[in-house]
Amino acid sequence: MKKKxxxxxxxxxxILIVYAVITVIPFLWALSSSFKNLDEIVSxxxxxxxxxxxxxxxxxxxxxxxxxxxxxxNSVFIATSVTLLNMIFNSMAGYALARxxxxxxxxxxxxxxxxxxxxxxxxMIPNYLILKSLGWLNSxxxxxxxxxxxxxxxxxxxxxxxxxxxxxxxxAELDGLSKIGTFFRIVLPLAKPALxxxxxxxxxGSWNDFMRPLIILSSxxxxxxxxGLNTFKGQYISxxxxxxxxxxxxxxxxxxxxxxxSRYFIKGVSFSGGK
Amino acid sequence: xxxxxxxxxxxESMQGYLFLMPALFVLVVFLVGPIFYAIFLSFHxxxxxxxxxxxxxxxxxxxxxxxxxxxxxxxxNTAKYVLIVVxxxxxxxxxxxxxxxxxxxxxxxxxxxxxxxxxxxxxxLTLIFMxxxxxxxxINKVLDFVGLPTYNWINDPEIALYAIMxxxxxxxxxFFMVIYLAALQNxxxxxxxxAELDGANAIQKFLxxxxxxxxxxxxxxxxxxxxxxxxxxxxxxxxxxGSGGPNNSTLTVVLLIYQYAFKNxxxxxxxxxxxxxxxxxxxxATLIQRKxxxxxxxx
Numbered sequence: 001m002k003k004k005x006x007x008x009x010x011x012x013x014x015i016l017i018v019y020a021v022i023t024v025i026p027f028l029w030a031l032s033s034s035f036k037n038l039d040e041i042v043s044x045x046x047x048x049x050x051x052x053x054x055x056x057x058x059x060x061x062x063x064x065x066x067x068x069x070x071x072x073x074n075s076v077f078i079a080t081s082v083t084l085l086n087m088i089f090n091s092m093a094g095y096a097l098a099r100x101x102x103x104x105x106x107x108x109x110x111x112x113x114x115x116x117x118x119x120x121x122x123x124m125i126p127n128y129l130i131l132k133s134l135g136w137l138n139s140x141x142x143x144x145x146x147x148x149x150x151x152x153x154x155x156x157x158x159x160x161x162x163x164x165x166x167x168x169x170x171x172a173e174l175d176g177l178s179k180i181g182t183f184f185r186i187v188l189p190l191a192k193p194a195l196x197x198x199x200x201x202x203x204x205g206s207w208n209d210f211m212r213p214l215i216i217l218s219s220x221x222x223x224x225x226x227x228g229l230n231t232f233k234g235q236y237i238s239x240x241x242x243x244x245x246x247x248x249x250x251x252x253x254x255x256x257x258x259x260x261x262s263r264y265f266i267k268g269v270s271f272s273g274g275k
Numbered sequence: 276x277x278x279x280x281x282x283x284x285x286x287e288s289m290q291g292y293l294f295l296m297p298a299l300f301v302l303v304v305f306l307v308g309p310i311f312y313a314i315f316l317s318f319h320x321x322x323x324x325x326x327x328x329x330x331x332x333x334x335x336x337x338x339x340x341x342x343x344x345x346x347x348x349x350x351x352n353t354a355k356y357v358l359i360v361v362x363x364x365x366x367x368x369x370x371x372x373x374x375x376x377x378x379x380x381x382x383x384x385x386x387x388x389x390x391x392x393x394x395x396x397x398x399x400l401t402l403i404f405m406x407x408x409x410x411x412x413x414i415n416k417v418l419d420f421v422g423l424p425t426y427n428w429i430n431d432p433e434i435a436l437y438a439i440m441x442x443x444x445x446x447x448x449x450f451f452m453v454i455y456l457a458a459l460q461n462x463x464x465x466x467x468x469x470a471e472l473d474g475a476n477a478i479q480k481f482l483x484x485x486x487x488x489x490x491x492x493x494x495x496x497x498x499x500x501x502x503x504x505x506x507x508x509x510x511x512x513x514x515x516x517g518s519g520g521p522n523n524s525t526l527t528v529v530l531l532i533y534q535y536a537f538k539n540x541x542x543x544x545x546x547x548x549x550x551x552x553x554x555x556x557x558x559x560a561t562l563i564q565r566k567x568x569x570x571x572x573x574x
Contacts, residue, residue, distance in 0.1 A: 008477060012374050019371060020388045022445070027391060029413055030403045044411035085297075093298035101284070102291030108299070115306050119506060119557055121529055121550045125316060125536045125543060126309035129327065146305040149298045179290045208396035210509040215537055226398035230513055233402060240406050247399040254394050262387060 027251075034058070034245035041241045057245035061232075067220055068246070071228035076253075078143050078224060079206040085148035086202040087195050093149065094157025095183055099169070109158070115151045120211075128215055138218045147206060153198040160194040161187070196264040200257065207254065225250045316547035323543065336548035346549065348523045349531040350556075352436055356507055356527065357560070360440050360447075361500040367448040368496065372455035373485055390453065392446035397509040404442045405429060405514065429514065432524035439510050439525060447503065451496045458492040459485070494568040498561050505557045508533065528553050 028048060033041060034057055036050040061068050096102075097109050127146060128137070136142035164187065172182040188195075213224045223231065229246055236242045292299075317336055319329040340346050371389065375382050392400060407413040408428035415425040428438040462485065470480050486493075508529040511519060519526030519534070528549065536546035 009379075012377055012379060015370070015374050016379060016385050020385055023388055023391055023449070025413075026400075026403050026407060027395075029407060033406065044409075044416065046413055046416045089297040092294040096291045096294035100287055100291035100294065102288035105291065108295065111302060111307060112298075115302065117558075118306070118310060119502070119550075119554050121506065121532055122313050122547075122554050123306055123309040125532075125547050125550065126312035127305055128537070129312070129316075130304065130309065132327075146301060149301045151302075151306070154298060179287070180293075183294075204394065208398070210396075210398055210512070211533070214512075215533075226396055226509075229398050229402065233513075234516065240409070243402055244406060247402050251395050251399055254396075255391075258390075258394050262390075 030244045030247055033241055034248045036241055038239065038241055041239075057241045058249070061242055061246050061249070065232060065235075067223070067228065068232075068249075070221055071223050071225050072249070074140075074222060075207055075225040078140060079203050081140075081144050082147050082206040083199050083203040085144070086150055086153060087199055089149045090153040090198060091157050091188060091191060091195065092183070093154045094159075095161050095187065097154070097158045098161035098164070100179070112151050112154050116155070124211070124215065131216060137216055138222060140222070142216045143213060143224075147209075147212070150198075150202060150205075153202065156198060157191075157194060160191060164190075193264065196261060200261055200264055203257070204254065313547050313550065316544050317551055319544045320541065321543035322541055324540070329544075332544070336545045337552070339545060340549060340552055345523060345526065345531060346528075349519070349526045349528045352524070352526055353505060353507065353528045356436065356440060357501060357504040360444055360504050361497060363440075364444045364448040364451060364500060365493065365496055367444065368451035368455055369486075369489070369493070371448065371452045372459055373481060375452075376456060376459040386453070386456070389449040391449075393450045393453075395446075397446075398513060400442065400446055401510050401513040404438070408438055430521050432520075432522040435514065435521060435524045439507075439514060443504075443507070443510060447500070451500070454496060455489065455492060458489055462488045490568065494564065497564055497568070501560050501564060502557055505553065505560070528556075 032048045032050060035053050035055070037052055037054050037056065040051055093112075097105060097112070131137050131142045131146070134142075136145070168186055168190070169182050172186045177185065207224075208226060209224070210226045210230075213227045214230075217223055217227060220228075220231065229243075229250060232246055233243050316329075318331060318333060320332050320336075322328045322330075375385060379385070409415070410427060414428065418425050426434045428434055466484050466488065467480055470484050475483065506529050507527045511525045511527045511530045512533070515521070515525045517530075517534075517538075519530050532546045532549045532553070535542040535549065
């Protein structure tokens with residue numbers, strides 16, 4: 001009986017390890033290719049440790065493609081702005097829907113829920129025309145303003161504030177703090193876990209977004225990394241060493257963020273899944 | 276007294292609207308407004324050259340969908356993609372989660388590793404896989420090494436869509452695994468103990484306790500999977516450099532909508548009609564799924 005159990009366990013570990021290897025190999029392969037020179041790439045040998053280890057690819061992509069740092073900046077700037085705005089505005093909206101009394105509250109809540117169901121392809125074409133008439137095509141604001149709130153996270157913040165202890169706000173009110181003061185000084189600092197979870201997902205969503213920048217941005221100086229990367233691939237079609245180096249540069253920031261905030265990630269996923 | 280109460284109510288309403296202002300602005304201008312605008316567009320022929328012009332064509336855009344061969348191909352490709360990817364990724368996610376949850380050491384380590392693809396952008400993942408799918412790339416070399424046939428993954432019309440499927444199952448299953456993991460931790464231990472008393476083995480416990488208990492979550496995962504897979508775009512676009520090729524084999528509905536809206540001239544209204552058709556298809560698929568799983572208490 002005991003022996004059978006260990007055999008079962010070994011089998012389960014087998015599954016876990018095999019799948020971990022399957023998960024990691026593409027990344028290791030990309031990483032190793034990014035340190036190989038072109039001869040080795042073309043030769044098509046499958047060695048994970050480069051025969052001639054070189055940093056040259058990273059140098060080349062930053063020197064030859066002078067827009068590469070610019071794309072990095074654009075991505076960081078847009079994703080950070082979108083994240084900060086989302087954190088503030090989604091929380092404010094969620095708080096109003098959870099705590100404040102005003103006419104039309106139910107209707108607005110229903111609209112927020114309804115918007116969740118609409119696939120973005122439906123609103124994408126009108127969005128393009130609206131941004132065009134605002135003169136916001138090919139601009140930072142065209143990327144940032146339409147995505148500065150997110151219905152999913154308004155809903156999530158509302159659920160969070162509904163369960164938030166009322167006593168704190170009542171005490172703050174007795175101390176003569178206004179609703180706005182209470183929200184920014186008392187409530188928001190206590191909502192950190194929920195804020196962190198939404199921040200990570202909003203940042204990732206914006207950072208990785210492909211379709212919106214593809215449609216809205218047309219001048220290469222304004223490209224974000226996914227679009228830049230795609231253009232780059234078009235230019236250096238068989239220079240896989242460069243393409244992989246560029247891909248690695250692009251992946252690193254997200255991995256860093258993840259290592260710092262991994263517990264909020266899991267929380268965030270369980271939140272969106274646990275409803 | 277009554278006056279001050281009224282004043283307070285008014286003030287609270289003002290504050291409510293103030294708090295909602297940014298959200299309402301975006302909701303109205305970029306989400307709800309565009310839905311009505313899209314309805315309008317779908318009944319018009321839109322010309323973007325010079326000043327934008329709209330000619331009313333009634334249901335012509337919708338009728339045209341039925342005569343459009345590429346729309347048919349795109350729908351078939353998308354349907355094939357959904358029908359294969361959703362069950363595979365759901366099953367894989369469930370198996371991985373249940374395995375991880377079986378009191379294994381290093382659970383945290385595996386969880387972090389498995390989550391890597393979820394973090395990485397679709398653009399990067401697609402490029403990495405294109406490099407591996409290369410004619411003399413890693414995957415063909417490995418297949419050759421173990422004596423299996425090799426394929427022209429990217430340029431063979433028979434294969435290209437399957438190459439994208441494999442990549443996306445690999446990259447989305449871990450996300451759903453985390454959702455399953457959270458749910459697994461909520462299954463009461465007593466159910467397993469009862470099953471054990473009845474003499475159930477590990478596999479029976481999985482089939483008769485775990486799977487039924489996870490049903491609401493499975494329904495959620497499948498719906499999210501349906502919505503996500505029907506909207507396949509990034510990977511197809513990068514794989515085929517925007518064309519949906521080779522020979523339309525990676526053309527998806529969303530890629531087709533993109534092409535009609537932003538690449539071809541004068542077909543923006545038709546693209547809007549296609550987008551609505553897609554929204555309806557997604558809605559119907561979701562409803563069928565719900566009916567199927569008979570799980571109304573989920574939300």
